[in-house]
Amino acid sequence: MSDSQLSQKSGPQLSPWLHQQLSTLLLRRGHAWLLQGPSGLGQYNLALELARAWLCENTTPAGACYQCASCHSVDVRSHPDLCVLMPETVALELDWPLDEKSQKEIDDKKRKPSKEIRVESAREMISFSQHTRSGGHTKVVLVYPAERMNHVTASAILKTLEEPPGECRFILASEAAHILLPTIRSRCQTHTMVWPDEQQALDWLVAQGLGSADAIATLRAAGGRPEDALVLANTGLKATQWSSFPLMVSRGQLAALADLTPAQAIDRLQKLCHDMLALHAGATPRFFEVADLQAVLGNTKGGSSASASAAGASVRTASSGAMYSLTQWAKDLMEAARTAQHTYNPGLMLEALMAQAQQALR
Ligand SMILES: [Zn+2]
Structure with a gap:
């Protein structure tokens, strides 16, 4: 996914149905959230915006300010109080940096990017959770797609998820929550992703630059999931x-x-x-x-x-x-x-x- 596509989805352009869900989640307490639902409903974008709002210096009930140093650090993927756990394939697709050692191994073709969340990343997350935060009022761990943790990785994060040292909040976003370990699920509060109604989804697709016939066809082709429809449209359908x-x-x-x-x-x-x-x-x-x-x-x-x-x-x-x-x-x-x-x-x-x-x- 390109930078321009990502920036389209952030900020005031977050789709209306995700914005509503973000406002709801910001009113709720709880240190660990599981955002679950089928693909294409915006789990990742909602998770990222929730993380951004939690970290923002001037956050409002509507979300982050998109102006402060913290918001900027999220944009450039370098926020010291945000730890993102992803399979390497997904991190590369979404422009999140890998650690130096992993990047070198992949560049040197010693191994392929991992499709699972590696246990090494989970261990780094645990050490992240133990460090003092850099200045803000919280630290955030974002895990996406959470179902790509194997049992070893999931077990490794379990204790931290249950009793985070200091102020640390978790967002797990999943497109297949049923395959998560029950012990992981039970430690999170669950938010089920809301489907947009058809007109909302079509309006959003048109706002992303699709013609109305293409918006209707790609939304159908994606089974009603707007973000999947946009991916299909971007591949030329x-x-x-x-x-x-x-x-x-x-x-x-x-x-x-x-x-x-x-x-x-x-x-x-x-x-x-x-x-x-x-x-x-x-x-x-x-x-x-x-x-x-x-x-x-x-x-x-x-x-x-x-x-x-x-x-x-x-x-x-x-x-x-x-x-x-x-x-x-x-x-x-x-x-x-x-x-x-x-x-x-x-x-x-x-x-x-x-x-x-x-x-x-x-
Ligand atoms: Zn901000």
Whole structure:
């Protein structure tokens, strides 16, 4: 993520639904908060703004001032009273500095950036919590995504979380809180992330520079999660492309997966698979417009663009074979997702995924 994207999300531009949650959290006491919910709702941004407000020299009930030395230190990632625990891959993506030794090991290609929060970072956090604070009224530890602590790391922070020496507050932000150790969860007060309503999310996406058609399509593509929608838009997803995706896949057109990594391709195919299953089961699709999914049925059954009711009827008369092959496809995609990062030849994998998809949609 670039600096400009980050700065867009901070300050007065924090999205309205995050701002409301920030105000609520600032009224509450408690030294350890767990912000939980699915991805794309803004856990990280909310956690960072809460940390910033706790550390700010002129904080108000609405949040930090964005003017003082403390706010500036947060911006430049050098606040002495803020300790951020992240997997190295996430730290690099969000522009947080690694410690010198780790950075050197990675630069020298001695190892790859860690995808988990390393126990070494947890030990540094413990020593951070024992130092006197540099001047402000509190110290803050931010852990994101908290579910990336393995058991060793989680156990290491447990005692500090329970009885922080001196004034030290914790914010754990998680997109999968159910896999946290219960002992970690029970030591935190929980805040469940609030979903924005659709119009709020669309307004916010338009304010980030998206056209309204693209905002609608990417929000759908992201299952209603605005920050995930923005990520999709930043990777170049357009409304026309999303709308034609089901039909292109059913025709085996590899261009539908062009420029995607295998993991991204699998994610999109899983959404298509989910929605085709929903359509066959008579449920409401979540990621695509019904008409775009029905185009697939028209295509595979040789019909033209059938009306909604006619397509509905053809769905109901479809043999259980369609459900079976879609369910099988869902399983195959889950299996593929497990191996996607280790694939030897991404191009070949995309071709195989497309062949599998076309087969399942036939
Ligand atoms: Zn400030």
